[in-house]
Amino acid sequence: MLVAMTAMLVSVAELTNIISVVAILLCFCGMVLFIMKNMTIFWLHGEDFMFGGAVHNVQAPIPQMKMMKVHIPFTFKLQDSSRSSYQEIKCMVSSQEDYRLLAFWGVSIRELHMFLWRPWSVISSAINQGVLLMGHYQQCGFEIKDVSHRDKIITMSLPKGPREPLDLGTPPRLCYPLVIFLVREPRDALHPDETVALINVVHIKDSVCTLPTSILAQYLKQANGQLSCLKQLYLATGNPVSYDSGMEFVEGVDQLCVVCQYYPLSRALLPCRHTCICASCFNKLDTCPMCRSPIKSYFCIRNEEYLPECDRPGAPPTKPEPIAQWLQDRLTDFLGFHR
Structure with missing residues (x-):
C-alpha cells in the first residue's frame, strides 16, 4: 500500500513538472510573438512613435470618365509624309456621306480656333456663301464636292502664280501651313450629336520649322455646336x-x-x-x-x-471565409503584417 502511494505521488510530481514546463514554453512563445509584433510595428511605424504628427494620405478613388460613342463619317490621312512639300502633298480621304473638301493655306491660328467655336449654323452659312475664314488665310486652295467613297488619294499643292509666298513667321508661328475642312453636305434632318465636319490642321516641313510633315490636330464639329479635339490612344x-x-x-x-x-x-x-x-x-x-x-x-x-463575379463593380458580397483562413488572417494581423 505504501509503495503504491509513493508511486502515485511520484507520478503526480512528474506531471506537475511537465505542466510547469509546458506553461513556461507557452509563456515564452507568447513573449516572443509579442516582441515580434511590437518590433514589426516599430519597424513599420517607428517614425510616427518617435516624432509623432505623421500624416497618412488616403488615396481618393480615381474617377471614371463617361465615354460617348460618336460616329465619324470621314477619315483623313497623310501619304508619303516624308516626301511632302508645299509643291506636293498627298492625303488619303474617305467618306460615308456626300461631302465638300475645302483647303486653306497660311491660316491664322487664333482666328481659326475662335471661328471653330461658333455655332454650326454660322459656320454652315459661311461655307454656303463662300466666305469661310475670309480674311484670315493667305491663299485659298481648291474646293472639291464628291459623293461617298472609300479611300481616295488627293494631291494638293500651293497655288502657283504671282502671289507672295506664305509668311508663317518664326516659331512659335501665328499661322498654320494648311487647314483642310471635310464638311458633310447639308440635308433636312440632322441629329444634334451627328458629325458635320472634320477639320485637319497639317504642318509641312520647311527650312524654318524642320519638324516632319504631320497632322498637328484634328477637330470634330457636331451639329449641336460641340467641338472636340481628336486624340490618339x-x-x-x-x-x-x-x-x-x-x-x-x-x-x-x-x-x-x-x-x-x-x-x-x-x-x-x-x-x-x-x-x-x-x-x-x-x-x-x-x-x-x-x-x-x-x-x-x-x-x-x-x-x-x-472579371470574376466577385470582382465586378456592384457584385454581391462574398460568402464568409473558412475558419482556417480567418485564423490565418487573425495571426497575420496580430504579427502586424499586411494582408
Whole structure:
C-alpha cells in the first residue's frame, strides 16, 4: 500500500513538472510573438512613435470618365509624309456621306480656333456663301464636292502664280501651313450629336520649322455646336490608335494587360492616354505603369465581363471565409503584417 502511494505521488510530481514546463514554453512563445509584433510595428511605424504628427494620405478613388460613342463619317490621312512639300502633298480621304473638301493655306491660328467655336449654323452659312475664314488665310486652295467613297488619294499643292509666298513667321508661328475642312453636305434632318465636319490642321516641313510633315490636330464639329479635339490612344505595343481605327484592337488575343499578362487591357488612362491595363490591376495602381505619371481619371474601351463575379463593380458580397483562413488572417494581423 505504501509503495503504491509513493508511486502515485511520484507520478503526480512528474506531471506537475511537465505542466510547469509546458506553461513556461507557452509563456515564452507568447513573449516572443509579442516582441515580434511590437518590433514589426516599430519597424513599420517607428517614425510616427518617435516624432509623432505623421500624416497618412488616403488615396481618393480615381474617377471614371463617361465615354460617348460618336460616329465619324470621314477619315483623313497623310501619304508619303516624308516626301511632302508645299509643291506636293498627298492625303488619303474617305467618306460615308456626300461631302465638300475645302483647303486653306497660311491660316491664322487664333482666328481659326475662335471661328471653330461658333455655332454650326454660322459656320454652315459661311461655307454656303463662300466666305469661310475670309480674311484670315493667305491663299485659298481648291474646293472639291464628291459623293461617298472609300479611300481616295488627293494631291494638293500651293497655288502657283504671282502671289507672295506664305509668311508663317518664326516659331512659335501665328499661322498654320494648311487647314483642310471635310464638311458633310447639308440635308433636312440632322441629329444634334451627328458629325458635320472634320477639320485637319497639317504642318509641312520647311527650312524654318524642320519638324516632319504631320497632322498637328484634328477637330470634330457636331451639329449641336460641340467641338472636340481628336486624340490618339497609345497601346503597350507602341502603335497609336487613331479615331478611324475603331476599337477593334481590343479584340486581339495579344492585347493583354502589361501588369498581369492575363486579362485583356480594357482601360485608357488619363491624361497620358496609355491603354495598357485591365480592370483588376487598375485598382492596385495610382500611376501609369508605362510612363509613371499620376492617373487622374480613366475610361473603359470595352466591357469588363472577363472579371470574376466577385470582382465586378456592384457584385454581391462574398460568402464568409473558412475558419482556417480567418485564423490565418487573425495571426497575420496580430504579427502586424499586411494582408
